[in-house]
Amino acid sequence: MRKTYDCVVVGAGCWGAWTALRLRERGRRVALVEAWGAGHARSSSGGASRIIRMGYGADEIYTRWAMRSLADWQRLFEQAGQPELFQRTGVLWTARAGHAHIAGTRAVFDRAGVSYQALAAEEVRQRYPQIRFAGEVTGIVEPESGALLASRAVRAVAAEAAQLGVEAVTGRVLPPERGERLEWVETENGDKVAGGAFVFACGPWLPKLFPRLLGDGIEVTRQEVFYFAAPAGDLRFAQPAMPVWIDFSDERGGYALPPLAGKGFKLALDRHGPRFDPDAGGREASAGELAAARAFLRERFPEMAEAPLLEAEVCQYGNTANGDFVIGRHPEMENVWIAGGGSGHGFKH
Numbered sequence: 001m002r003k004t005y006d007c008v009v010v011g012a013g014c015w016g017a018w019t020a021l022r023l024r025e026r027g028r029r030v031a032l033v034e035a036w037g038a039g040h041a042r043s044s045s046g047g048a049s050r051i052i053r054m055g056y057g058a059d060e061i062y063t064r065w066a067m068r069s070l071a072d073w074q075r076l077f078e079q080a081g082q083p084e085l086f087q088r089t090g091v092l093w094t095a096r097a098g099h100a101h102i103a104g105t106r107a108v109f110d111r112a113g114v115s116y117q118a119l120a121a122e123e124v125r126q127r128y129p130q131i132r133f134a135g136e137v138t139g140i141v142e143p144e145s146g147a148l149l150a151s152r153a154v155r156a157v158a159a160e161a162a163q164l165g166v167e168a169v170t171g172r173v174l175p176p177e178r179g180e181r182l183e184w185v186e187t188e189n190g191d192k193v194a195g196g197a198f199v200f201a202c203g204p205w206l207p208k209l210f211p212r213l214l215g216d217g218i219e220v221t222r223q224e225v226f227y228f229a230a231p232a233g234d235l236r237f238a239q240p241a242m243p244v245w246i247d248f249s250d251e252r253g254g255y256a257l258p259p260l261a262g263k264g265f266k267l268a269l270d271r272h273g274p275r276f277d278p279d280a281g282g283r284e285a286s287a288g289e290l291a292a293a294r295a296f297l298r299e300r301f302p303e304m305a306e307a308p309l310l311e312a313e314v315c316q317y318g319n320t321a322n323g324d325f326v327i328g329r330h331p332e333m334e335n336v337w338i339a340g341g342g343s344g345h346g347f348k349h
């Protein structure tokens with residue numbers, strides 16, 4: 001049986017779930033087709049938490065989007081009766097004095113009206129004694145920012161969409177045939193879902209669906225995050241003493257989150273890992289990345305140097321060449337839209 005919708009959204013990660021919800025709110029009949037379930041463990045939107053921050057250096061468009069998005073996330077969580085899906089931990093940025101990112105961020109914050117505090121090196125040290133910074137670093141604190149509880153947040157969006165009448169379809173969509181218009185998508189088990197317009201929000205799977213168009217445009221990389229056990233009863237590593245921390249003081253790109261929703265102290269390095277296949281790639285943490293994370297932990301949080309590892313997650317970034325997103329109409333199929341290339345920062349938006 002083939003059903004017809006105004007819009008068919010393929011992929012119920014963060015981007016697809018929000019797209020389906022927004023289309024439904026505008027009165028469209030919408031199907032949301034997903035292979036494994038909203039916010040599932042292998043998706044880029046899976047896992048426990050994602051940072052939501054406003055600071056983007058001079059890239060003002062992302063600051064503006066993050067501001068709008070945080071308000072939307074919070075509204076949705078209130079409606080869903082789950083306000084805890086946003087944790088207002090505050091976000092601390094640190095970098096060596098004169099770093100362009102800090103100056104650019106402050107200029108944009110002043111223009112956009114983002115509340116923040118600028119901390120001199122001495123203030124950073126005094127306020128966050130649990131962190132051993134790399135020499136003299138200055139800081140920016142975003143007191144209103146924090147973390148979203150990732151896979152649960154996506155499920156909340158999908159649930160809201162379903163409640164408003166978005167039809168959830170389970171199945172893996174085959175790469176669409178070529179042509180000027182797409183009439184339907186077909187799943188691996190033979191179901192056809194027809195529509196007037198199609199949005200493919202398939203995250204790191206987009207190159208598999210559109211190999212000619214995106215095979216070279218989105219590079220999928222393996223990313224590992226680690227959860228360590230903070231010392232019992234030690235409040236320095238938990239909220240409110242410990243905010244989300246993003247470090248720009250060396251090329252490792254270390255970041256840390258206080259324990260949230262029963263998880264451990266999260267630590268990861270924001271640099272691109274090796275190429276990764278989201279279907280076949282193994283999800284065990286590698287000894288090399290764990291050693292690198294442990295080294296960062298030892299340097300920056302010496303009191304946690306030997307903290308037991310509680311768990312690890314292996315996820316993937318879908319990177320574009322410059323980190324900007326891919327959002328647009330397919331160049332050949334006029335009723336097909338593509339949205340992805342989150343490049344390691346797409347959740348919050």
Ligand SMILES: Cc1cc2nc3c(=O)[nH]c(=O)nc-3n(C[C@H](O)[C@H](O)[C@H](O)COP(=O)(O)OP(=O)(O)OC[C@H]3O[C@@H](n4cnc5c(N)ncnc54)[C@H](O)[C@@H]3O)c2cc1C
Pocket residue numbers: 010011012013014015016033034035036037038039040042043044045046049050051052171172173174201202203204205206209223224225315316317339340341342343344345346347348349
């Ligand atoms: C370790 C890590 C840390 C990150 N940290 C942050 C952060 O702190 N802040 C931030 O803003 N961003 C962060 N990101 C990036 C952010 O999580 C992603 O940009 C975002 O989740 C991408 O969402 P998406 O909906 O595009 O993709 P996905 O969540 O991967 O969703 C795509 C969906 O499409 C489905 N799908 C794929 N192919 C098909 C098909 N053929 N048929 C049907 N369904 C299909 C998949 O099953 C999947 O559910 C991080 C990412 C990782 C991996």
